[in-house]
Amino acid sequence: MDTSGQPISGVTVAAKDGRSLGLTNKEGIFEVVGVNIGDTLSFSYIGYVPNDMLISNLETLHVVMTTQQGNIDEVVVVGYGTQRRSEMTGSISSVKSSDLEKVAASSFTSAIQGKVPGVTINQTTGAPGGASSVRIRGVGTTGGNQPLYVIDGFPVGGSNIAINGSTDNIDGMSIVNPNDIESIEILKDAAAASIYGARAANGVILITTKRGKEGVTSADLHAYTGFQNLWRQPKFLNAEQFTTLANELYQNSNMATNPEWEKPGSFGQGTNWIDEVFRTAPMYNVDLSLTGGNQKIRNALSLGYRDQQGTLMETWNKRYTGRANVDLTATDRLNFGGSLAFSYIQGKGQRNEDFRLGIFNLAQQFYPTLGREDVVSGSSAFYSTQGDNPYLRAKSMENYLNNLRLYGNAFGEFEIVDGLKFKSSIGLDFISNRGTAWQPKVQRGFYSNPQAVLSERQEQGLNWLIENTLSYNKTFDSHNISLIVGQTAQKNTNDWISITAREFQNETIRVINTSSESERRGTGTGSMYTLASYLGRANYSFDNKYLFSASIRRDGSSNFGPSYKWGNFPSISAGWNISEESFFNADGAINSLKVRASWGQLGNDAIGAFGYSSTFGLGRVADNYILGTDQRLITGAGMIRPGNSDLKWETSEQWNFGVDATFLNRGGYLTAEYYVKDTRDMLVSLPVSLEAGFESAPSVNGGRIRNSGFELLLGYGGGNEFQYDVSVNLSTLKNEVLSLGAGNPISGPVVGFTSMNSSYTEVGLPIGYFRGYVVEGIYQSDEEVDKTFQPNASAGDFKFRDVNGDNVLSDEDRVMLGSPWPKLTYGMNIDLSYKNFDLNLMFQGVSGNDIFHVNKFSTYPIKYFGGSGVINASADVLDRWTPENGGNTVPILKYTDLNGNYANLSSFYIEDGSYLRLRNFTLGYTLPQGLFENTNMLKRLRVYTSIQNLFTFTKYSGFDPEIGDTNPLASGVDNGVYPMPRTYMFGVKVGF
């Protein structure tokens, strides 16, 4: 069997002298005669490391085979076809289902984290089913930078699913149950991805689902259960510490202290709001899959159910999935096939990442002097009037999502003459999304909602795709030719309506009809997108030694204006299988060696719709006015954005150089690559002068960015009774903005109600880096302060560095403080197995990136900057500067921050975000085969226990260093991101 307990049929069993003794049957069982104890048997099968086993008894011999990762004969799915790995000239990484199975997650994006060099995946939230941001080979644009997802040949919208009223987004790819996935191919370079033309600039991820195989019938049940909790809880001030420091703050500012807090000692510990709001959350997952088939029909069916609670109270995610894949061989020339899948996701989310009213933010700010169900009722001089009790708030607000996705495709393939095939396929993707957000009428201390409000939103979308391709494959003499030409058309439509209703007589009945009729308002609109393309590719190889490939795609998109409607995206690549040459010693340490290179252009058409034309809004709030003696609403119009008729797609031009090798009897494998990816005509919504008065700035194709780096994948496996397989991957990234056209540097969006921009982008530095003042320390006395440089500073305030030496604190003193992009991402996977036990360890890490820990704006000063009063703070604030104790890290506690200690973006906020995680630890046991010989039903049983995020090593001081974001101008910004949990699981896999 293999390392996960699946039987392998057809394994050759041979004696030491090479004499074949037989094959394993369908259940992986073999029988040999004529051998003695002490003899060695050797087992070999394509795709697995050959295994020699010593016979220790004459009853049973249990043999485990490990897969060869670098199997050069393995078939890899490429765009519009398949290829053998030995023939590939492009850069494609594969992840097989056996690897996906090791990390239990709702979406495969988390399962491949840290496994694929060049692909950086970050969770954007620790909410159950939470969304990931997936970036392939750096960031090439300020706009949409997520890759194209293709499921069984059908490009599928993979954008994250939002929960109405909440910030917890659900991963768009969780519509695919990872258990249904046979393999994932990531097309990284231009040669591999250019067949997808105008949508491929950010890379392409191909997902192939499991299909039935001839002669194999199986039924598998996989169930696991577990619980999650926070793996780290930074400390916050307890009630006694908070009241002490609050009093100190008011005294420092010559203000009256709160009489309620006169005796800090009497408060004791108080309430730990993090404990109140976070909990240990259970989860369950059950997957059932059935496959079967014969020569005529093959099918695969599966069903799955997942129920995951979130560590933050009142958040959860449920998912039901199902799939049916069918393949039909009508005649020896005609094939049909199809698949249909559904996914139904329900979720409840909360609003986070909001300094004022985010639940997680409030849990860090709320008063430890108050009990779980208390509200704020003191003076606004001391208490913030803008917050709310996080526990009661989370319980009272309800934000739900119901998302139904139905997608499928059908194809027919006809072999016209030998080698020439015509294939036509049609795909459909239907989405129905329903969101509900409810807030009751409430008065909780200072927080009041005068009318209960219900917001219902219904969204529907339908995408269809038609593809026709003609392909020709022929091998004659030593030449191998493979050609494909094709045509595709795609249309996406999407519509939504939303109703907000207020004032409910009876708040237990929550539908639109029971609200006050005059208080209902509705909005709604829709959008469309179309794409038409022609594609062609030619592969040629000679003697399996010299490989050439060229492809071209011509795309017309509805996003492009009349001036530039169609774009052409070519690529060429070549490879040399050195190991096939006669001069190459095939018996040496290196078994196979290939070098390859590619060049190509890919496009990005996610430039927004109608950017080429000026658009005018009608009847929006910003356009309407009131006039007349009876004060009527008059609908108005206003220009939203001036058009740019020269608008076109972004082009990403890539070079890639790679080496593939297997060595040491195919037990080891190596892939090393170097790439340079230049994006030009990058769309920039240039920061238009305020004086132009545009509501939205026009987009221009102005920028150029370069991403470059090395990728390395190295692995080795082997062993006999004790099997091991170790693989390591690492990739480096250098990102540099080469030009912003005629534009000025771009400041990223402002964070919350601070006046700090989340990033800065300028020529010569990485996109979206962090820029601000450098803090040299704290002024220890008033005499130390340079009043010309910092006129508003006094003892206890930050001392900023005068970078240009002109003794004036100005923009020129702001420097690069860090960047959110890791310079190095790496992972290591260790698989060990001994007899019936298996162990998997998966490490994943990033290094060289920084985090903008803007949450400190809210958790350090104690003063609440959005209004009046004070709020709780991190326990780190106990190190604040005082005249007696000095201190050089946390400024003096004061009510007004005249020096801008917190208002200015400075090195105080930028922390090293590097981390190394033990992402997965799994220990499993497969029951011995012998136990099942007499049963008809049960064939295999494996049990395992697994812990995710067992250890994390990091210097970051926040809750978790994994801070992801899909907006490259606001990445690595921690403003109270729902933290990632540690998960403990126990699971069972049963085969029937």
Add this chain to the structure above:
Amino acid sequence: MKYIHNTFLFLATLLCLACSDDFLSLSPKDTLIEDEFFLNISDAEAALTGVYATLQKEEAFSNVRDAADIEWAVSGDMYEMDGSANRIELHSLALPSTNTILRDVYSAAYQGISRANVVIAKVVGMEEGEEETKNQIIAQAKFIRALFYYRLVTYFGGVPLITEPLNANSDLQIPRATAEAVWQQIENDLNEAKDLLPAIWTGNDVGRITSGACKALLNKAYLWQEKFDDVIAISESLFEEEVYTLLPDYRSIFMEENENNAEILFSTQFREGVDAEGNNLVKRTAPRGAPAEFTGGAAWSNFVPQQHWVDAHETDGSGRIIDKRYWAAIIGPGERHQDMSAFVMPDNVPAGWSHSGYIMTKYWQKPTLNNSGVNAPVIRFAEILLNYAEALNERDRTEESIVQVNKIRDRAGLADLPLTLSKTETLDAIFKERRMEFIWEPTGGFSDLNRRGRFLDFIEAERPNFPSLNVHQKPWLQTQPILFPIPRDAWDRNKALEQNPHYTF
């Protein structure tokens, strides 16, 4: 078998024909693209409505950022309750170029100007439509453009002067024009507009800009530039229209039932309800924490009148205030609300309600659930009279000036001033009336003091926290007039801008 072949091929070819360029040319579902807009008069009217809509922003002319955060908090007569960093930067006179309120005011002004420019240019070029209607549309847009430029030049000095619509290909690195050039543009726009607009609108057009509004804004523009003769002439031209007067009852000027009354020359229109066509004036003026049955539920009392301002009102022998404006617009400890008789301020007003114990009630007339429909008065007749009086006084027609001042005082129930006051005493009296008349309105506070160079002396004499302001360490306060810094955000995007003296970006 052949049958299957053929149908298959046929279907496949059919599918191939699905591509043509029409397939790829879509129109947006909810907006209009340029070729489809500005074709007829109703488009032009809709676009003009869009220009009016820019007035409703809090940082434009809804009596929030201008009237409260700037005018009356900077002069110190109102107290800022929240300790918000951006407001503190204003009233502590720190005035950094990163201040977000100034940035928003600057940006909102240019959004209004930009929409007005589009309307003016497009309507001039329109073929369809009657001349008179088109001229009225252009005139209203010109007034709003002039109003926003007035805002910019009085706060920031000379600013980039843009009078044509811009597009994606325009050069947007526009340098500042001189203050004189901006004033000239304002005068041109208003002089052209006043002759094209009616003196009164009726029915569904009530609330639009009248010729009187144009003359009123000219009155303010001339006064700022100290063109006193022009002030006198334009004021008298306005009086001749016989449309506007002082209302006998002070509070009735602001009542929602009495909107667009004879004293209001121009006010920004609002309507209550969930349409978001209301404003936050009730929320910002009603006391935070007071019972919801009177405030409506959300009340923040962002600014409250200061004790020293209240004390500046004229009193009778027993110390009771005789100025009717106090009783019409303010409530203090133990006092009953002017409209809601059930609401009485406690004797010890909680600090959360008001730091000083006083609440301004011009806009808070009834409990308001969502947004208030009270119109924000921008220019009213009382201001025109006081401006006229100031100009007369400067031209040494002091007695006539005092007569005008007395009209204001009469309405306030105060005794007439003797006609024998000196020129400086008259000027002081005019400023005194402004201070009592226009609390929480966009005039009469910082801006008027500033243009006459009276601001520093005023705050030294009046603001209790004057010593902590460290005025002498702030060189930007020594210019005449004091200018606000050009916002940092504006310079980030437009490097052709130069900063005002003594400020840095």
